Amino acid sequence: MDLFLKDKTVIITGASQGLGRASALAFALEGAHVWIASRSEEKLKHAVEDIQKQSGNKNVQYMACDMRDGAAITALVKNVAAKEGGIDVLVNNAGGPPAGGFLEMEDADWQAAFEQNLLSVVRASRAAIPYMQENTNGGRIVNITSSSIKQAIENLILSNTMRPGVLGLTKSMAQEFAADQILVNTVGPGKIATDRITQLMEATAKKKGEHIEDVQSAQMAEIPMGRLGKPEEFAKAVLFLGSFANTYITGQGLVVDGASVQAL
Secondary structure, eight states, rough: OSSTTTOOOOEEEOSSSSSHHHHHHHHHHHHHHHEEEEEEEEEEHHHHHHHHHHHHHHHEEEEEOOOOOHHHHHHHHHHHHHHHHHHHEEEEEOOOEEEEEEGOOHHHHHHHHIIIIHHHHHHHHHHHHHHHHTTTTTTEEEEOOOGGGTTTTTTBBBHHHHHHHHHHHHHHHHHTTTTTTTEEEEEEOOSSHHHHEEEEEEHHHHHHTOOHHHHHHHHTTTTSSOOBHHHHHHHHHHHHSSSOOSSEEEEEEEEEEEOOOOOO
């Protein structure tokens, strides 16, 4: 299937590792001009070299950006648009907020999670949409969130609050910009084999006073497919929804979780 991504300009935030990086590789393999961003320039440089090597696509570049910094987000989008002559696809991604329950979180924790996981999506999309409106074929926005858009996750109060907010934003934006052919969707990962999942399992083990191996076994048993998902499996969903082969799916929240979430 032709995803109509060759030479399209794609920005992927939080992409120096994990799901963002896997998504960047997927777009690079399709011949897109891919720009990745995160806070660590060192990690970004390594990621770009690796993605270029795996994909054979030399049109992969990076720009450091803190997703809690509104000015930095605006500069990222403007600089990429200036260098590429526009923007076709935006994949919003950022590291997940800390684990913990309601009474453990201070105002600073709530504010940080809001800026990193919800306001960053607002800021990046607001900067990118005017460029997409200039395109004949519009644009695509994919927001990477969490399975908490469908079902609350134990000990993740911040994620359970901010991620559904992104889904609500997604639905509203999809309706507002449908006439501009800008399709907006959210993809929520379940348990995918990344450093983030390892950290969450360690946090659960510590809170419950259990061995990490026992926590891993218990959580694996909750996945009907019997294993963690692979980053590249998750990236396939992001790739299609962010492609121009997708012409009518918008305003949706897709969970990639091996059938773990029981909510409808």
